[in-house]
Amino acid sequence: MRQALVEARGLMKTYKRKDGTEVYAVQGIDLDIYKGEVFSFLGPNGAGKTTTISMISGLLAPTKGEATIGGFSITRQPMEAKKLLGVVPQEIALYPTLSARQNLDFFGRMYGLGGKELAMAVDEVLEFTDLKDRAKDRVDTFSGGMKRRVNIGVGLLHKPQLVYMDEPTVGVDPQSRRRILDTVIRLREERKMTVLYTTHLMEEAQELSNRVGIIDQGRIIALGTVGELVQKVGEEDRLIFDVGEQHIDNAVLERFKQVAGVTRATYQSYNLKPAAGAEDSAEIIVEKRSTGTMQIVRSGQVTDGEITVYAKRGRKALPELLRIADELGVSILSVEVREPDLEAVFLHLTGRALRE
Amino acid sequence: MRKILSITFNDMILYFRDPGAVIGTFLIPVVFAVVLGFAFSGNNGPTQVRIDVIDNDNTALSQLFLTNLRQANTALVLCPADNSEDDFCRLGDDPALTEERSLGRLSNNDTLALLVIPAGFEASVEANQPVSVTYRSNENAAAPTFILQAVQAVVQRMGGALVASNVATNTVAEALPFDDDAARDAFRQQAYDEAAQLWAENPFSVSYVAAAGAPQASNSQGGFGQSVPGMASMFVTFTVLISAINLIRERKNWTLQRLTTMPVSRAQILAGKILMYFLLGMIQFIAMFGFGLLVTTILSNFSENVTPLYLGQDALGLLLIMASLTLCMTALGFLMGTLIRTEMQGAALLNLLGLSLAPLGGAWWPLDIVPEFMRVVGHISPIAWAMDGFRKLLFEQGTLVSVLPEVGIMLAMAAVFFVFAITRFKIE
Ligand SMILES: Nc1ncnc2c1ncn2[C@@H]1O[C@H](COP(=O)(O)OP(=O)(O)OP(=O)(O)O)[C@@H](O)[C@H]1O
Ligand SMILES: [Mg+2]
Numbered sequence: 023m024r025q026a027l028v029e030a031r032g033l034m035k036t037y038k039r040k041d042g043t044e045v046y047a048v049q050g051i052d053l054d055i056y057k058g059e060v061f062s063f064l065g066p067n068g069a070g071k072t073t074t075i076s077m078i079s080g081l082l083a084p085t086k087g088e089a090t091i092g093g094f095s096i097t098r099q100p101m102e103a104k105k106l107l108g109v110v111p112q113e114i115a116l117y118p119t120l121s122a123r124q125n126l127d128f129f130g131r132m133y134g135l136g137g138k139e140l141a142m143a144v145d146e147v148l149e150f151t152d153l154k155d156r157a158k159d160r161v162d163t164f165s166g167g168m169k170r171r172v173n174i175g176v177g178l179l180h181k182p183q184l185v186y187m188d189e190p191t192v193g194v195d196p197q198s199r200r201r202i203l204d205t206v207i208r209l210r211e212e213r214k215m216t217v218l219y220t221t222h223l224m225e226e227a228q229e230l231s232n233r234v235g236i237i238d239q240g241r242i243i244a245l246g247t248v249g250e251l252v253q254k255v256g257e258e259d260r261l262i263f264d265v266g267e268q269h270i271d272n273a274v275l276e277r278f279k280q281v282a283g284v285t286r287a288t289y290q291s292y293n294l295k296p297a298a299g300a301e302d303s304a305e306i307i308v309e310k311r312s313t314g315t316m317q318i319v320r321s322g323q324v325t326d327g328e329i330t331v332y333a334k335r336g337r338k339a340l341p342e343l344l345r346i347a348d349e350l351g352v353s354i355l356s357v358e359v360r361e362p363d364l365e366a367v368f369l370h371l372t373g374r375a376l377r378e
Numbered sequence: 379m380r381k382i383l384s385i386t387f388n389d390m391i392l393y394f395r396d397p398g399a400v401i402g403t404f405l406i407p408v409v410f411a412v413v414l415g416f417a418f419s420g421n422n423g424p425t426q427v428r429i430d431v432i433d434n435d436n437t438a439l440s441q442l443f444l445t446n447l448r449q450a451n452t453a454l455v456l457c458p459a460d461n462s463e464d465d466f467c468r469l470g471d472d473p474a475l476t477e478e479r480s481l482g483r484l485s486n487n488d489t490l491a492l493l494v495i496p497a498g499f500e501a502s503v504e505a506n507q508p509v510s511v512t513y514r515s516n517e518n519a520a521a522p523t524f525i526l527q528a529v530q531a532v533v534q535r536m537g538g539a540l541v542a543s544n545v546a547t548n549t550v551a552e553a554l555p556f557d558d559d560a561a562r563d564a565f566r567q568q569a570y571d572e573a574a575q576l577w578a579e580n581p582f583s584v585s586y587v588a589a590a591g592a593p594q595a596s597n598s599q600g601g602f603g604q605s606v607p608g609m610a611s612m613f614v615t616f617t618v619l620i621s622a623i624n625l626i627r628e629r630k631n632w633t634l635q636r637l638t639t640m641p642v643s644r645a646q647i648l649a650g651k652i653l654m655y656f657l658l659g660m661i662q663f664i665a666m667f668g669f670g671l672l673v674t675t676i677l678s679n680f681s682e683n684v685t686p687l688y689l690g691q692d693a694l695g696l697l698l699i700m701a702s703l704t705l706c707m708t709a710l711g712f713l714m715g716t717l718i719r720t721e722m723q724g725a726a727l728l729n730l731l732g733l734s735l736a737p738l739g740g741a742w743w744p745l746d747i748v749p750e751f752m753r754v755v756g757h758i759s760p761i762a763w764a765m766d767g768f769r770k771l772l773f774e775q776g777t778l779v780s781v782l783p784e785v786g787i788m789l790a791m792a793a794v795f796f797v798f799a800i801t802r803f804k805i806e
Binding site: 076079080081100101104105107109111113114115116117118119120124128129131132133134136176 | 380384385391392632636638639641643
């Protein structure tokens, strides 16, 4: 029997614009977060992740609806509810002129710790976040990644049952990101904590979560384990062929569709625009919309085309597809095989990519 | 409560983390106070003290007595005789004093003492009969001792001179009868003058001037007694109004939002911050008065014109005024914090409020020198009430009880500001 630690019902938040019209930041969220799981909110910028977290942490009063933590209403029994909870805000919520230790010390007291217990908790967090040797330095002398770690550490001081982490990897280098993700896994595995994690990166949600809620425009549009969600888009792999500037006609796509296992084949071409200010340079860096990868193209080369093939067991179909391309004189610059993922789910549900 | 104190302590550390904080909080205000103190030195404006005089004798001798009293201490304003045009005596339209009315004025703290010269004063003195002048002081205002000392000294001096002249007159009369009464009076007058002269030069009377007039006799009390409380009030106002900007900064830092996700109530957060600014203001106030005393004490060793700042006789009253003003301004600061959105707005409003409330309230110059109208308008500034209170203590020998009205008004203002601030206080 799974026990819900957080229960939210009909949470809604609206803001009034200057002209009097209402903006829906969150428009009705029902949610159960079970004890011991990592639950992720996955959604693009402005989806309402922070607003939802703020409402279930007592920072924002919901316009409608309510939430409980461990059975305590966050609006009517805030003290009891908040004791169970550690929050890691999206912003670095620290006193920049204080040292890491001073920050931890102060916030520890706010969680009701004191004396030996506090000193031990602070030491433990410094150890856990690997900041022992910088404990005495002012936070404003820290790197972005180190600040993030202190920011996380504060939320763990009182060993809460439940931790909210709001996009804790924003703006950090890959190494620090890895560290933070490992921290989340350790919290679940070693400390049996329940974690609510928000991100707009599907890789993170996919790696960390027991369950994922995909959130868009203030609503949860899909909820379940990664496996369950991916099933929604079927079990097809996507094969993405980069064909550069070549023109691809329908005949090629028709031939592709006849290969065993292939269900669909589409061709898209993009006009690549150089980044503002880089128009005159010999080489320009552009981002491919479909894969989100960065590419260097020669100046003047302004179109880029891709054939996307949907196929069951795509890797098996690959040699045959390449042979056909060769036969038709289409040169393939690169191939990428994508197994079904949350990105595809989001695309499937909204028709938009997660990262714009 | 522990959480409240932790917030207070943490904010205090944050405040003094800024390297400029110590300079801005202590050094600059002291420099201002010292410079202004010298600028106002020699100004005896605020050093005057009202005493009621009822002269039932109204003879040459009683007048002489009062003249001597005026000379003994120039700080004394004898009401109604010496009332100023702007009614320093606070007599209103009716200048006549009865004993009953004066007793009422005494208990209202309108005057600090009452002197009644009995009818037949001159006659009794001339007949060598014992006569007594009645002196009453305000019990509440804890008997301004220098007034009594002045009176006693004059009585003693005049009494001594009168005895001498009487004795002289009688002695002369026996040896060499006068032609007529006029000649006899002329001689008596001459003998009195000479005797009075002798008494005036007598070392005893010199020591009386020093003892009775100590705070008032010095030029520097007029200056520093104005500039130290004035500058302290102004800079404390600035310091605690900064709390408004600090609220904005903490919101921007997200630390305020983080606090609300912790098991701390909004009331606790607010209380911790209010306590911090209250304590900070008090520390600054006390430090300013301490430095004022220190600087004047040091300077008094080098210059005759400077005496150590006289802080009155009631330290508790002093603290009470400081506390009321600080609380009032802290409340105003928090109210301000709920009205502004950005640090820039905060800085603008801070300057506007600080730079208007201070001069309006008499922090830059004493309100005695501004027109009546401005004096009334100035009392919308809490600083005006604080300055009134300080003046009672530093110049008029007032006590805690005598400053209660000012304290009450400042606390009432604080209450109003707090009610508005708390109803408007939001964190997100
Ligand atoms: N104070 C506010 N006033 C008006 N609109 C707001 C306010 N706060 C948030 N919103 C709006 O609510 C929506 C949801 O914002 P929210 O911060 O919850 O998004 P998010 O999912 O956390 O995005 P991100 O990934 O960028 O952090 C946005 O459209 C935002 O513009
Ligand atoms: Mg957010």
